[in-house]
Amino acid sequence: MDLSTTLPILLGLAWLLPLASFALVVLFGPWMGRRGVGAGYLATGAIAAAFVLSFVALLGWLGQHGLASGEHGAHADPIPPVAGEWYALGTFGALTITIGYYIDSLTLVMFMMVTLVATCIHVYSFGYMHEELGVVTDPLVTRANGRPLKRRGRFHRFYQYFSLFCFSMLGLVLAGNVAMVFVFWELVGICSYLLIGFYIERQSASNAANKAFIVNRVGDFGMLIGMMVLWSTLGTFSFSGIFEQVRPAASGHALVVPDGMVRAAAADEVERIVLANPNPAIAERNIAAQVPAWREAGHGRWLLIVAGLGIFCGCVGKSAQFPLHVWLPDAMEGPTPVSALIHAATMVAAGVYLVGRFYPVFTPEVLLVIACVGAITLFMAATIAITATDIKRVLAYSTVSQLGYMMLGLGVGGWVAGLFHLITHAFFKSLLFLGSGSVIHACGTNEMPRMGGLRRKMPWTAGTMLVGALAISGAGIPLLIGLSGYHSKDAILAQVFAFRKDNPGQGDLLFWIAAMGAAITAFYMFRLWYMTFAGEPRDAHAAAHAHESPRSMVAPLVVLAALAVVGGWNVPWTGLGVRPLVDQARPLGTEVGMTAPAAAIPAESASHEPAIHRIVSWIAFFAALGGFLVATGFYGLRQLDPEKVRRVLAPVHWFLKNKWFFDELYRWVFVRPTLAAARVVAALDRIVLDGLAHGAAGLVRLVSRLDDLIDRLIVDRLVNAVGEWTYATGLRLRAVQSGNLRQYVMWIAVGTVGLFVLVSLFWNYAAAGN
Amino acid sequence: MSLFTQPIGLTHYLVVGAILFAAGVVCMVTKRNAIGVLMGIELVLNGANLNFVAFANPALRADPGRAVAWMDGHMIALFVIVLAAAEAAVALAIVLSFYHNHASVDVDEADELKG
Numbered sequence: 028m029d030l031s032t033t034l035p036i037l038l039g040l041a042w043l044l045p046l047a048s049f050a051l052v053v054l055f056g057p058w059m060g061r062r063g064v065g066a067g068y069l070a071t072g073a074i075a076a077a078f079v080l081s082f083v084a085l086l087g088w089l090g091q092h093g094l095a096s097g098e099h100g101a102h103a104d105p106i107p108p109v110a111g112e113w114y115a116l117g118t119f120g121a122l123t124i125t126i127g128y129y130i131d132s133l134t135l136v137m138f139m140m141v142t143l144v145a146t147c148i149h150v151y152s153f154g155y156m157h158e159e160l161g162v163v164t165d166p167l168v169t170r171a172n173g174r175p176l177k178r179r180g181r182f183h184r185f186y187q188y189f190s191l192f193c194f195s196m197l198g199l200v201l202a203g204n205v206a207m208v209f210v211f212w213e214l215v216g217i218c219s220y221l222l223i224g225f226y227i228e229r230q231s232a233s234n235a236a237n238k239a240f241i242v243n244r245v246g247d248f249g250m251l252i253g254m255m256v257l258w259s260t261l262g263t264f265s266f267s268g269i270f271e272q273v274r275p276a277a278s279g280h281a282l283v284v285p286d287g288m289v290r291a292a293a294a295d296e297v298e299r300i301v302l303a304n305p306n307p308a309i310a311e312r313n314i315a316a317q318v319p320a321w322r323e324a325g326h327g328r329w330l331l332i333v334a335g336l337g338i339f340c341g342c343v344g345k346s347a348q349f350p351l352h353v354w355l356p357d358a359m360e361g362p363t364p365v366s367a368l369i370h371a372a373t374m375v376a377a378g379v380y381l382v383g384r385f386y387p388v389f390t391p392e393v394l395l396v397i398a399c400v401g402a403i404t405l406f407m408a409a410t411i412a413i414t415a416t417d418i419k420r421v422l423a424y425s426t427v428s429q430l431g432y433m434m435l436g437l438g439v440g441g442w443v444a445g446l447f448h449l450i451t452h453a454f455f456k457s458l459l460f461l462g463s464g465s466v467i468h469a470c471g472t473n474e475m476p477r478m479g480g481l482r483r484k485m486p487w488t489a490g491t492m493l494v495g496a497l498a499i500s501g502a503g504i505p506l507l508i509g510l511s512g513y514h515s516k517d518a519i520l521a522q523v524f525a526f527r528k529d530n531p532g533q534g535d536l537l538f539w540i541a542a543m544g545a546a547i548t549a550f551y552m553f554r555l556w557y558m559t560f561a562g563e564p565r566d567a568h569a570a571a572h573a574h575e576s577p578r579s580m581v582a583p584l585v586v587l588a589a590l591a592v593v594g595g596w597n598v599p600w601t602g603l604g605v606r607p608l609v610d611q612a613r614p615l616g617t618e619v620g621m622t623a624p625a626a627a628i629p630a631e632s633a634s635h636e637p638a639i640h641r642i643v644s645w646i647a648f649f650a651a652l653g654g655f656l657v658a659t660g661f662y663g664l665r666q667l668d669p670e671k672v673r674r675v676l677a678p679v680h681w682f683l684k685n686k687w688f689f690d691e692l693y694r695w696v697f698v699r700p701t702l703a704a705a706r707v708v709a710a711l712d713r714i715v716l717d718g719l720a721h722g723a724a725g726l727v728r729l730v731s732r733l734d735d736l737i738d739r740l741i742v743d744r745l746v747n748a749v750g751e752w753t754y755a756t757g758l759r760l761r762a763v764q765s766g767n768l769r770q771y772v773m774w775i776a777v778g779t780v781g782l783f784v785l786v787s788l789f790w791n792y793a794a795a796g797n
Numbered sequence: 798m799s800l801f802t803q804p805i806g807l808t809h810y811l812v813v814g815a816i817l818f819a820a821g822v823v824c825m826v827t828k829r830n831a832i833g834v835l836m837g838i839e840l841v842l843n844g845a846n847l848n849f850v851a852f853a854n855p856a857l858r859a860d861p862g863r864a865v866a867w868m869d870g871h872m873i874a875l876f877v878i879v880l881a882a883a884e885a886a887v888a889l890a891i892v893l894s895f896y897h898n899h900a901s902v903d904v905d906e907a908d909e910l911k912g
Contacts, residue, residue, distance in 0.1 A: 766908025768834070772825040 030091050034109050034130050037084040038138060041077035042201050045193035048073035052190060056183030062160045063183030070186035071149040074193050078142035085135045089603070092132075092611065106131070106611055110203055110267045121262050127203025129266045133446065133612035136605060137200040137380060140450050143590075144372045144457050145193050147583035149186075151461050152364040154580035155468055156185050168228040176228050185225065185362070192218035196373050200380065204264040205254055205338075208381065212250070212345065215374045216243050222365040223358045235357035242354040246344015253337020256330055257388075260287040266384065270614065273331070274387045280616025282390065288327035289318050296321065328390070335393035338385050339400075346378025346430045349404040353689050355427055359419040363464030366419060371426050371460050372453035379433040383446045386437070387614040391623035395533075398438025398526075402540045405431030407687055409547040413554070414683040417473045418463045421555050425499065426456055428544060432519055435541060440628040441522030442617055443610045448515035450605050451594045455498035455512060458587035462492035465580055466559055469573040470566075475558040477569050482560040484573040487581045489560040491588040496556045498591040500549035500651045505644040513647075514595030514606070516545065521634035521643040528639075529620075529627040542650050549654030557662035807858075810851035818844030831892045831902040835885065842881045849874045 052059070052066045059065030092106050112127035159180035168176035195214035202208040217240075224236030258264060261272050272285040290297055297314055304310035321327070342348070347355035358370045369375070382389075382397060389397070408427035415421045429452050436445035465488040466481060467473055482489035494510070501516040503509015509517075523541050527534030564570030575581070597604030620630040634640070660667045673680050685691065765771075800808060821840030828834050851857060853870020892902055899906050 764911055766911030768904040768907060769826050769829070772822070772834075776822045776826070 030087060031109050031111070033087055034084055035111065035113070035128050037080050037087070038128065038130060038134070038197075038201055039113065041080035041084070041138060041142065042194065042197040044073040044077050044080075045070070045190040045197070049187055049190035049194060052183055052187040056187055059183060062180060064160060066183035066186045067149070067153055067156075070190045070193075071146065071153075073190060074142055074145045074149055077193070077197065078139075078146050081135065081138040081142050085139055088132060088135055105613075105615055108134075108267070108612070110265070112203060112265075122258060122264070124206050124264070125204060126207060127265060128201050129203040130201070131612040132608045133380075133383065134200055136446075136450060136608055136612075138197065140453050141193070141196050141200065141373050144453055144587070145189075145196075145368055147586055148364045148368045148372075148457065148461065149189065151367075151464070151580050151583040152185065152189070152362075154577040155364055155464055156182055156362065157577075159185060165226065165228060167226070178228070181225070185222075188218055188221050188225075189368070192222070192369060192374070196377070199377055203266060205257065205266070205269070206264045208384075209247075209250065209254065212247070212341065212377070212381075215369070215377060216240065216247075216345070219243075219358065219369050219374055222369060223361040225361050225365065229360065232360040235354075235360040239354040239358050242351050243344045246341045246351055249337045249340020249343075251337070253334045253340065256334040256337060260291045260327075260330055260334075261285055262287060270387050274614070274616045281619075282387070282616065282621060284322050284327040284331050286318055288330040289322045290314065290327075292327035292330055293317075293321045331388070332390055332392055335385070335389045336396065338388070339382060339393060339397055342378030342382050342434075343400065344378070345381075346375050346434070347404075347427050348378070348400050348431065348434060349407060350689070352404060352408065352427045353686075353693060356420050356423040356686070359417070359423050363419065363460060363467060366423070367457040367460030367464065370423065372457040375426060375430060376433075376449045376453060379430060379437065379445060379449050382434065382437050383442060383449075386442055386617055391621045391628050392625045394438045394440070394621075394628050395626040396438070398435050398537060399533075401431045401434030401436070401438055402537050403431070404428065405435060405544045406540045406547075409544045409551065410683055411686050412551040413547065414680060416475050418466065418475050418478075418555060418559065419460070419473055421475075421551060422456070422459055422463055425459075425548065425551065428548065429456065429499070432516065432541070432544070435537065436519035436522055439523050439526035439537065440620060441519055441631055441634065442613055443606060443631060444515065444518035444522050444634070446609050447595075447606050448519055450609070451498070451511035451515040451591075454587055454594045455495045455510075455591035458491060458584060458591050459495040459499065461580070461584055461587065462488050462495060465576040465584065466492075468576055468580070470569040471572065472566075472569055475555065477566040478559045478564075479562050479566075480560070480564040480570060481573055484570070485560075485575045487575060487584065489556075491584040492560070493556060494588040494591055496552040498594075499552055500655065501545060501647055502651065503648075505648045506641060509595070510592050511590070511594030511596075517640075517644055517647055518606075518634070520545070520647050521639050522629075522631060524639050524643045525629045525633040525636075528633075529629050533626065542646055545647055546650040546654040549651040550658045551654075553655050553658035554662050557658060561663055562665070807851055810847060810857070814844045814847035814851065816844075817841075817847060820844075829903050829905055831895065831904050834904060835888050835892070838884070838888075839881060842877055846874045846877050849877070 048070045051069060056066045057063050059069065108129055108131035110127070110129045112125040114126045116124045116126065118124075159182040161180050163178055163180050165176045165178065170176050192215060195211045195218055199208060199211035199215060202211060220236050220240045223239055224233050226232045227236075254264070257269060261269055263269060263272075272287065274280045274282055296317065300313050300317070301307075301310045304313060344351045355370060355375065359366050361370070405428045408424045408431060412421050412424035412428065415424060429448070433445045433448050433452070436448060465485065466478065469481070469485060469488075470478055472478070498510040498512040501509065501513045503513030520538070520541055523534070523538045527538045594605060597607065618630060618632065620633070621628045634643075661669050661672075682688070800812065803809075817840055821837045821842075821844060824837030824840060825834050826837075828837060849870045853867060853874075855867070895907060896902055
């Protein structure tokens with residue numbers, strides 16, 4: 028089996044199946060089955076088939092490249108990616124825009140993760156979105172007459188957007204060039220927008236959708252700048268082309284500033300040489316000879332940094348990193364399966380994926396920025412999650428925090444660690460979201476203070492959520508085995524620890540933030556679990572209605588819970604697992620560390636040293652245990668009173684409750700000034716521009732009135748006079764037509780004689796003239 | 798010198814033609830009966846015919862020595878006769894139709910086109 032032909036076909040089919048489903052549902056959705064239920068079956072079938080195809084592709088890959096893990100930096104022979112293009116959209120000068128693919132084991136792992144999680148969530152949504160099949164009464168929307176809104180169900184539309192999202196997400200992962208990534212980047216953005224605003228009648232939902240879209244535009248602007256730098260200096264968008272120039276084989280795949288960037292940065296010198304040498308060939312040779320010297324002098328390095336920061340900027344927006352994290356918690360206005368699929372497992376992870384994909388381009392400076400942004404995000408979001416009471420918001424901030432972990436891991440050189448955490452996080456976070464959806468479905472409220480004691484009513488949900496909470500906290504037996512989160516989070520922490528050894532000051536800070544984040548994570552996750560499931564019901568009404576969710580909702584929970592447990596494990600005796608598989612895709616040259624004045628990025632193999640590993644495992648264990656014990660003390664055993672702590676730490680609580688005042692800050696710094704400027708411009712429009720237009724219109728009216736007068740008084744009268752004269756003449760001549768035949772004959776005779784007389788008279792004159 | 802004392806010449810034919818023409822015109826003007834009007838027309842046409850034939854007669858012409866006789870006057874006379882026949886057919890059809898509509902052949906009643 029030749030992978031270079033089969034993989035593009037298999038993954039291409041897996042990619043296009045959801046698109047076909049989307050197209051069919053768009054056209055025929057409402058007529059599919061009873062009230063459009065068929066749309067759900069179609070979309071689920073498409074994504075399940077995509078999962079099967081991805082699985083076949085993965086088996087093919089394993090058959091070819093074996094199960095050998097490349098862990099501990101042992102890279103005998105790097106596995107080249109399967110890259111190519113299906114279709115060239117067009118050529119613009121030196122640039123060719125293509126629909127291409129870039130398939131390595133990371134692509135395959137992402138395909139498996141996306142299709143598997145998406146299939147689970149598609150199945151789950153049958154239960155969760157069930158009421159959309161009928162007429163929906165939305166109690167959160169009040170109509171003008173004071174009654175709640177009643178509308179037709181939108182079951183098929185939900186699956187329509189889901190299919191479009193799956194297509195876009197798979198396209199984003201499969202893309203072979205940055206331009207294509209950007210297109211699908213925006214497509215997942217629009218799907219997110221559409222699904223956040225699924226309950227469009229709710230003002231909060233439409234606001235949240237707008238917020239998500241606009242905040243993402245800020246990040247995308249940076250991404251566009253990065254793309255412009257890459258294209259204008261490297262002349263290509265394709266991953267292979269960029270990587271070849273940034274990490275050429277000639278330099279042993281070490282990061283070098285590409286010629287294009289050196290030349291662009293040294294434009295003045297290039298111009299001088301070109302002006303001095305009329306012969307272009309000689310000038311070109313002279314420039315080529317100078318390039319190494321210019322590179323040595325540091326020309327063009329800033330362009331590489333700008334390109335990296337620009338691409339990372341897009342990832343900040345999409346992955347909800349500080350300072351653009353504000354949209355993700357609000358995005359919870361969408362239905363819970365949407366939060367699970369798009370805003371926890373896949374789309375928000377796309378930013379992390381892109382950082383991983385673009386890893387060869389990042390300089391140590393950029394990586395340091397990534398690490399710092401990740402650290403700030405993980406700490407800030409974790410602290411906000413402590414005080415949130417909306418169950419989905421807790422999970423949203425937890426997602427932001429975990430994405431921060433991934434960014435931190437990538438930033439300090441843990442390429443595999445960051446992406447490994449992406450995969451395990453997708454499993455347990457979608458599990459947690461689906462569990463919270465199950466709870467919301469049962470209680471009809473998002474507020475945790477109104478829940479409690481649900482474990483007896485919903486044992487399956489409680490059990491699977493407990494697994495999720497343990498996984499995200501990184502529960503495990505140190506140095507031996509643990510849930511998926513234990514393996515991935517430990518890998519990140521170990522890498523940060525290795526980083527700390529090379530960069531004492533900043534490294535210390537990053538490590539302790541990360542360790543503290545781990546403790547806080549365990550605290551807020553168990554706070555959530557205890558408040559929801561443990562103790563006695565706080566709200567008798569909500570508890571009375573609670574019931575275990577239907578089987579279609581429980582089954583995905585169980586599948587995802589199983590994955591949350593084993594996601595980090597390797598298959599015994601084979602060494603096959605997510606982590607070694609991801610490691611196979613490690614970009615060339617990133618297995619060794621990098622050094623720059625700003626920071627030294629250690630090699631990832633450094634974190635596998637037993638000395639580091641042992642310490643970090645214990646630190647992570649005790650951090651998580653501490654968080655767990657505190658949460659148990661407050662909310663599980665209720666020995667400590669959270670109310671007291673709240674009173675003692677009132678300012679801190681106030682600060683966290685208001686989410687570090689980011690929304691207020693943005694409102695005062697960006698939103699209000701923008702609105703004020705818009706109002707000024709609108710007033711300008713109304714007074715000046717509209718005034719001009721009205722004045723012009725008035726002038727035209729005046730002129731036309733004058734014209735009208737001329738028309739009526741002069742032209743019309745002239746025409747009328749001619750007509751009247753003709754009419755009067757006709758009246759007078761009417762008398763001739765007497766109708767008397769004999770009179771006519773007489774006239775003819777008399778006329779003939781008269782003519783004759785006249786002719787004979789003039790005949791004589793004419794003859795005389797001759 | 799009176800016409801009566803002269804031998805028969807062109808002038809006499811012309812005088813007879815003029816009398817026929819005048820009689821025809823008077824007939825057309827005075828008759829209220831449509832048939833009478835048609836008869837007047839015939840008189841007018843025949844008056845004109847007489848003139849054509851008279852002018853065409855070589856014996857009556859001022860240049861009697863011409864070797865080849867001209868026949869165009871005769872030809873025109875024959876055309877006029879054919880024309881008169883056709884005209885009479887059409888005119889009688891009109892009169893008949895008029896009679897159907899008005900139960901009369903009085904041309905004074907045909908004044909629908911009066912202005």
